[in-house]
Amino acid sequence: MPIAQRSQGIAAYRQGVAGQLKLSGGLAVQFAKPTFGAPETCGWMRTLNLSLRQNRQRLTRLHVQTGQAVQTGTLLAEGEQTQLYCPCSGTIQTVVPDKRKAPGYIEIAAAAQSSDKILPSPQWGKSTEQNRQFVRRMGIWDSIQQGMQMTPPALDDMPSEIIVRCVFAEPGQIPGSIIIRKHLPEFIRGLKYLYELAGSYTPIVMTMPTEGGALGQAIREQLRGQAFVHITTVPIRYPVENGLLLANLLGSQRGLGPEHFWMTDPQLVIALTEAIEKGRFWSHRYVSILGPALQKPVALCAPLGAPLGELVRPLLHNISLDRCALLRGGLYTGKRAVPQEGLRLGDAVVWVVPETETPELLGWLHPGTERHSWTRTVLSGLVGKKVFTPRTLLRGSQRPCIGCGFCREACPAGLYPHQLHRLITHELTEEAEQLGLLNCVECHSCSYGCVSKIELSHTIVHARRTLLQNEANGI
Amino acid sequence: MNLHTWYARAEKWFVGDKAPLRPLYPLYEAIEGFFFVLPKRTEHAPLVRDAVDIKRYMIAVVVALAPVYLFGLVAFGPRLLLMTAVSYAVGGLVETLFAIFRKEEINEGFLVTGLLFPMILPPNTPLWIIAVGIAFGVFFGKEVFGGTGHNIFNPALVGRCFVALSWPAHLARSYVEPLGWIEAFRNNGLMSFIVAPADAVTSATPLNIINTAVRQGRPPEFLSAFTLKLYTGWTNGSICETASILIILTGLFLCWTKVSSWRTTAAVIVGYLAVGFVLSMVWPMRFVTPIIGIGAGGILFAAFYMATDPVTSPVSNKGKIIYGCGIGALTVLFRGLGAIPEGVTYAVLMMNMVAPLLDRHFILRSVPAKLPRKEVVREGNG
Numbered sequence: 001m002p003i004a005q006r007s008q009g010i011a012a013y014r015q016g017v018a019g020q021l022k023l024s025g026g027l028a029v030q031f032a033k034p035t036f037g038a039p040e041t042c043g044w045m046r047t048l049n050l051s052l053r054q055n056r057q058r059l060t061r062l063h064v065q066t067g068q069a070v071q072t073g074t075l076l077a078e079g080e081q082t083q084l085y086c087p088c089s090g091t092i093q094t095v096v097p098d099k100r101k102a103p104g105y106i107e108i109a110a111a112a113q114s115s116d117k118i119l120p121s122p123q124w125g126k127s128t129e130q131n132r133q134f135v136r137r138m139g140i141w142d143s144i145q146q147g148m149q150m151t152p153p154a155l156d157d158m159p160s161e162i163i164v165r166c167v168f169a170e171p172g173q174i175p176g177s178i179i180i181r182k183h184l185p186e187f188i189r190g191l192k193y194l195y196e197l198a199g200s201y202t203p204i205v206m207t208m209p210t211e212g213g214a215l216g217q218a219i220r221e222q223l224r225g226q227a228f229v230h231i232t233t234v235p236i237r238y239p240v241e242n243g244l245l246l247a248n249l250l251g252s253q254r255g256l257g258p259e260h261f262w263m264t265d266p267q268l269v270i271a272l273t274e275a276i277e278k279g280r281f282w283s284h285r286y287v288s289i290l291g292p293a294l295q296k297p298v299a300l301c302a303p304l305g306a307p308l309g310e311l312v313r314p315l316l317h318n319i320s321l322d323r324c325a326l327l328r329g330g331l332y333t334g335k336r337a338v339p340q341e342g343l344r345l346g347d348a349v350v351w352v353v354p355e356t357e358t359p360e361l362l363g364w365l366h367p368g369t370e371r372h373s374w375t376r377t378v379l380s381g382l383v384g385k386k387v388f389t390p391r392t393l394l395r396g397s398q399r400p401c402i403g404c405g406f407c408r409e410a411c412p413a414g415l416y417p418h419q420l421h422r423l424i425t426h427e428l429t430e431e432a433e434q435l436g437l438l439n440c441v442e443c444h445s446c447s448y449g450c451v452s453k454i455e456l457s458h459t460i461v462h463a464r465r466t467l468l469q470n471e472a473n474g475i
Numbered sequence: 476m477n478l479h480t481w482y483a484r485a486e487k488w489f490v491g492d493k494a495p496l497r498p499l500y501p502l503y504e505a506i507e508g509f510f511f512v513l514p515k516r517t518e519h520a521p522l523v524r525d526a527v528d529i530k531r532y533m534i535a536v537v538v539a540l541a542p543v544y545l546f547g548l549v550a551f552g553p554r555l556l557l558m559t560a561v562s563y564a565v566g567g568l569v570e571t572l573f574a575i576f577r578k579e580e581i582n583e584g585f586l587v588t589g590l591l592f593p594m595i596l597p598p599n600t601p602l603w604i605i606a607v608g609i610a611f612g613v614f615f616g617k618e619v620f621g622g623t624g625h626n627i628f629n630p631a632l633v634g635r636c637f638v639a640l641s642w643p644a645h646l647a648r649s650y651v652e653p654l655g656w657i658e659a660f661r662n663n664g665l666m667s668f669i670v671a672p673a674d675a676v677t678s679a680t681p682l683n684i685i686n687t688a689v690r691q692g693r694p695p696e697f698l699s700a701f702t703l704k705l706y707t708g709w710t711n712g713s714i715c716e717t718a719s720i721l722i723i724l725t726g727l728f729l730c731w732t733k734v735s736s737w738r739t740t741a742a743v744i745v746g747y748l749a750v751g752f753v754l755s756m757v758w759p760m761r762f763v764t765p766i767i768g769i770g771a772g773g774i775l776f777a778a779f780y781m782a783t784d785p786v787t788s789p790v791s792n793k794g795k796i797i798y799g800c801g802i803g804a805l806t807v808l809f810r811g812l813g814a815i816p817e818g819v820t821y822a823v824l825m826m827n828m829v830a831p832l833l834d835r836h837f838i839l840r841s842v843p844a845k846l847p848r849k850e851v852v853r854e855g856n857g
Contacts, residue, residue: 325522332521353523355516359479363512364530371526376732377535378526394515396528397508399582400624404532404785405736416790416838435838444521451532452624458519 034290034297036174038182041284041301044088044110048305049342052097052104055082055142055151060098064106068092072281073137076106081151082345085139087283087304105342108305124276128199129155135197138275139282139304143345145263150243153262159198160260163246164191164206164269169238171331171390172349174288174299176266177215183270188222190269193276195228198262205250207234238332239443245412287343289315291352292389293324302343309339312352319354325392327351332444336392353390371395374449375406399452407446407456413439417446417456424463432463440464479511501574505581532734533583537590539729540780543721544594547714551598552656554668555714558593561602566592566609573618584623584786588613591631591780594715595773595820596638597649598656599671604645608638628827629787632820639820648677650711680712681705681771682816689763705770716773726779735783738792742799743778744769750804754811762811774806777819787827791837798833801826 052059059077064070074086090110098104123134132155135141146153153159166176180187191204208216208231216231223229232250234240240249243263250261271282283303290297295317302311308326316324321339328337329347337350360366368378370389407417415436423432440460447457488496489503496503507513508530517524548555566589574581592609593600612634617626639646649671651659659667659675666672679687681701696702704710708718716722730737751765762768769775782788782802789798802822809818 325516327522331523334522335520336522355514357514358477359514360512361478362510364509364534366512368526368531373526373531375525375527375532375535375734377531377734390523392516392522393524394517395512395524395526396530397504397515397580399529399580400622402529402532402584402624402785403788403790404734405790406527406733408790414841416841418790419834419838447519448521448523449525449527451527451529453524453528455519457521 034172034288036178036288036297036299039174039178039286039299039301042303042306042311044303045306045310046110047093047307048088048090048108048110048303049307049340050076050084050087050106050108050305051342051344052077052084052106054079054084054345055145057082057151058098059084059104062095062097062106064092064095066092066095070108072283073139081154082142083136084142085137085281087139087281110303124193125196128197131197135272135275138271138280140268140271140275143264143268143282145243146261150263158200158260159202159262161250162194162198162202162204162262162264163250164194164204165241165246165263165265167207167209167234167236167240168348169236169240170333170349171238172288172290172297172351173241173330174286174348177213178299179266179270179286180219181215183273184218184222186270186273187266188219189277190271190273191223191229192226193272194264194269197272201228203228203230205230205232207232207240207246209233209236239412239441239445242412242441242443244441245443285343285345285347287311287347287350289350289352291324291327292391293317293319293352293354304345305342307340307342308337308350311343312339312350316352319356323354323356325353325355327353327390327392331390332448333442351390353392355392357391357393374410394453396451396453398454401452401454404451406449406451410445410449412443412445413441415439417460418454420463421454421456421459424459429463429467433467437464437467479507479513482507482510498575498578501579501581502571505571505574508580529583533586535732535734536587536729536780539725539732539734540590540594540715542725543715543718543776544590546708546718546721547594550653550708550717551651551714552660552668554598554656555593557668558596558600558602558605558714559590561605562593562609563589565606566613569610569613569618573614573622577622579622582623584617585613588617588630592634595631595635595713595776595781597646598651598711598714599649599675599677600638601645601649601671602669604638604642607641608634610634611637624786626786627831628824629781629784632781632824632827636820636824639815643815650677650680651675652678652711653709653717678711680816681710682712682810685763685767685771686810686816690760692760702767702770705767710771712771713773716776719770719775722775722779726775729779729783735779736785736788736795738795739783739788739799740778742796743774743782743803746800746803747774747778747806748803749800751807754807758811762807765807768807768810772810772817773819774803777802777806777823781819781823782826787830789830789834789837791834791841794830794833794837798826798830801829 057079059079059082062077063075069091070086071089072086076084076086078084086108088108088110090108092106093109094107096104123130125131132141142152144152146157166180168175195202195204206229210216210233239245246263247261267286274280275282284301285304286299287302288297288299289312294315298315300311308328309321312326313321326337326339327334328350329335330349331351334351369380371378371380401418403418411417420432420435420437423435437460442461444457447455450456485503488494489500566585570581570585589609592612593605596605612630616628616630616633617623620626655676659672663672706719708721710717726740729735730740747769748765751762751768754762755764782799789795805822805825806819809821810816
C-alpha cells in the first residue's frame with residue numbers, strides 16, 4: 001500500500017478537533033523570503049558557551065567542574081527532563097551555576113575538531129529502552145519535544161504520533177526542504193529509525209507545504225511501501241510550526257490527548273541516521289542568521305554552544321556588533337541575547353537588528369512607506385507594498401486597552417487576549433482559565449498587533465506557565 | 476541641532492521626586508509624544524512590533540473624516556473651525572486636568588472625540604453650548620469611568636445627548652440651510668461666525684419634514700428631488716451628518732484600513748433597513764420607508780463613525796452584529812414613535828450599555844471545552 005496520504009490535509013484533522021483550536025487568525029505578515037544557499041558547515045570555535053537553560057528548563061545538577069577535561073558526549077549538567085552533553089572534547093574553562101535571576105553557563109575551551117564515533121559501536125536495535133538511552137547519549141533525545149509540554153519526553157514515554165515538522169512559517173527559518181534535499185537518503189532512513197525509536201506502532205506524520213513539488217514526489221517515491229509515514233499539508237502561516245498549535249491542529253484522532261505527540265524536525269531525523277550508522281554525536285545545528293544589519297541571510301550548520309557574537313561578527317555590514325540587537329529563537333518568540341551567549345538546543349533563527357534610531361520629529365505624520373502594519377494605517381499598507389524591516393522598537397506609547405479587537409483577530413487559538421490580560425492583572429486567574437488561558441499557544445501574536453502596546457502575551461504566558469507549574473506541583 | 480535634545484532639557488523640571496513641575500508631567504509627556512516618536516525598545520517578546528499605535532489609529536479616523544469635515548466647512552461655513560477650536564480647547568483642558576489629577580498620560584482618543592462633537596451639532600450652535608457639551612461629555616462620558624478604555628458611553632454622544640436635552644430650543648433654531656452662511660457673512664461680517672445672527676434663517680430639518688409628512692399620510696416620494704438632496708448633503712441638519720455619500724465613502728475607507736469594524740457598520744445599516752422596511756409596511760402612518768430615512772439625520776454617520784468606537788462597542792464578532800442591529804432597530808423605533816424626530820444618539824447610547832453584556836456572553840461561549848489534562852491523558856494511554 002502506498003503511503004497513506006491524507007489528501008484532505010488539515011480539513012479532516014480539523015473535524016477531529018472541532019471546538020478546540022482553529023488555525024484562524026495568526027499574523028498575516030508577509031515579507032521578502034530570504035534565499036538561502038546550501039547551508040555551510042561552520043568550523044569549531046575556540047570556546048563554546050553552553051547555557052544551563054535549555055528547553056525552557058534550568059539545568060541545576062552539574063556534573064563537571066572548572067579545569068576538568070571533557071570528551072564529546074560527556075554529561076555536563078542535567079535538569080528535570082533535559083540533559084546536556086558536551087558537543088566536543090576540551091577543557092572546562094568556567095562553570096557558572098544557574099540562578100533564578102542570572103542564567104548560568106559552562107564555558108569549554110574546545111580542543112578536538114572531530115566529533116565522530118564517540119561510542120565504539122552503534123548500540124541500536126536491541127531494545128527500545130537501549131535505543132533511547134543511545135539516542136540520549138548522542139545528544140538527540142533532548143531535542144524531541146513532547147506535544148503540549150514542549151519539553152523532552154520521559155524515556156519510557158509512548159507517543160501516539162510523531163510529527164516531523166517540515167513547514168516553518170517562522171520568518172527567516174531555513175525551510176525544511178533545503179535540509180532534506182541535502183540529505184535525502186539519510187532522511188528517509190532516519191524516518192525508519194524514528195519509527196523504531198518510538199517502539200510500538202506509531203505513525204509518523206510529516207507536514208508539507210504543498211501536495212506536489214519535486215521534493216515531495218521524491219520523498220513519496222522513496223517511501224513507497226512504508227505505511228507508517230503519512231504526509232499532510234499545512235498552510236504556511238505563522239505560527240504553524242508551534243508545537244502546541246500543531247498538536248491541536250493535527251488532533252487527537254485516536255481519542256488520546258494531544259500531549260501524546262512527539263515533535264521533531266528534519267535535522268533531528270538526519271542526525272538520528274548519522275548517530276546510528278556512523279556513531280556521530282549530534283553537535284551541529286542548522287541555524288539561519290539574518291536581519292537588516294547583515295548583507296545577506298546565511299544558513300549555517302553551527303556547533304552547539306558557539307558564541308552568537310562569533311557567528312554574527314563576520315557577517316555584519318557597515319555596523320558594529322554593539323549597535324545591534326541579537327534576537328535568538330525567532331522573530332516573535334525570541335529573546336535578546338548577548339554576543340557571548342552560545343547557540344542553544346532550540347535556536348533555529350538568529351536575527352541581527354540594528355539599534356541606531358534617534359527620536360523622530362512628528363513621527364505620527366510619517367506616511368510609513370517603509371513600515372509594516374497589518375492594518376492599512378501606514379502607506380505601505382495602502383499601496384499594497386509588503387515590506388518588513390524588523391526593528392526592536394515599541395513603536396508607540398503604552399496606553400489603556402481600547403478594545404479594538406486586533407489581539408483577538410491575531411490569536412490563532414481563538415482566544416480574547418485583552419480579556420485574559422484584564423482578568424490576570426486583576427488576579428482572577430480562575431476566570432482567565434475559564435476563558436481558555438491554557439489554550440494559549442505562546443505565539444506572541446497578540447502583543448505584536450496591539451495598538452495600545454500592552455504586553456499581553458508576556459502576562460498571559462507567565463500566568464499560563466505558573467498555572468501549569470502549580471498544577472504539576474499539585475497546588 | 477537635535478530638537479529632541481533641546482526639548483528634553485526641560486525633563487528635569489517634570490521628572491523626579493523633587494521636580495518642581497512634577498504634577499504637570501502628563502502635559503510634558505503629551506507634548507513630547509506629539510512632536511517626537513522616541514526610539515523606545517521592546518523588553519518582552521515579541522521584540523518586534525507592528526507599526527500601528529494608538530496615535531496612528533486615531534489619526535486614521537481623523538484622516539477619514541477630513542473630506543466630510545471639508546464638506547461641512549463649505550456647506551455651513553468657517554464657523555465650524557471656531558466650533559472645533561472651542562471643542563478641542565475645552566475638552567482638551569478637561570482631559571489634561573484629569574490626566575494631571577490621575578497622574579496618567581493624556582490619551583489620544585480625545586483627538587477623535589473633540590473633532591466628532593462639533594460635527595454632530597447644528598451649524599449655528601452657540602459656542603458656549605459647545606463648551607459646556609464637550610466638557611460634560613468628556614467628564615461624565617469618559618473621565619468618571621476612569622478615562623479612555625474604561626468608558627461605557629461614547630463621550631461625544633453623551634455631550635450631544637446632554638445639550639439636546641438641556642437646550643432643545645437653542646439647538647432647534649440653530650439649523651440653517653447650506654450656504655446660508657454666505658448671506659449672513661455679507662450682512663453681519665465676521666461677527667456672524669461667533670454669534671449666530673438674529674436674522675439667521677432657520678428651517679426644519681429633513682427628519683422634521685419627513686415626520687410631519689408621514690404622520691399626515693403623505694410620505695415624500697422616493698427619488699424625488701428631496702431624497703436626492705438627502706444623499707448629496709445639500710440639505711440642513713447637523714453639520715457633518717448630511718453628506719451621506721461622502722460619509723459612506725470615507726467610512727468604507729476606514730473599514731478598509733481595519734480601524735473600524737465593517738461588521739458593526741453593516742449590522743447598523745442592515746438593522747435599520749430591515750426593521751424600517753417591515754414597520755413602514757405595517758404602519759405607514761408612523762414609519763417612513765427606510766430608503767429615505769437612511770439618508771436623513773445621523774444614522775449613516777453613527778453607523779460609520781459612532782457605533783464603531785472600539786471602546787464602547789463589543790469585541791466579539793457576534794456581539795458586534797447584535798449591537799449594530801440593535802442600534803439600527805432602535806433608531807427606527809425612536810424616529811417613528813418618539814416625540815423628537817431623531818433618535819440615533821439615544822439608540823447608540825442604549826446599545827453602549829448592552830455592549831459589555833454582549834461581550835461577556837459571546838466571549839464565554841466562544842471558549843472551547845477544556846483541553847485534555849494530564850489525568851485524562853494518562854487514562855487514555857492505559
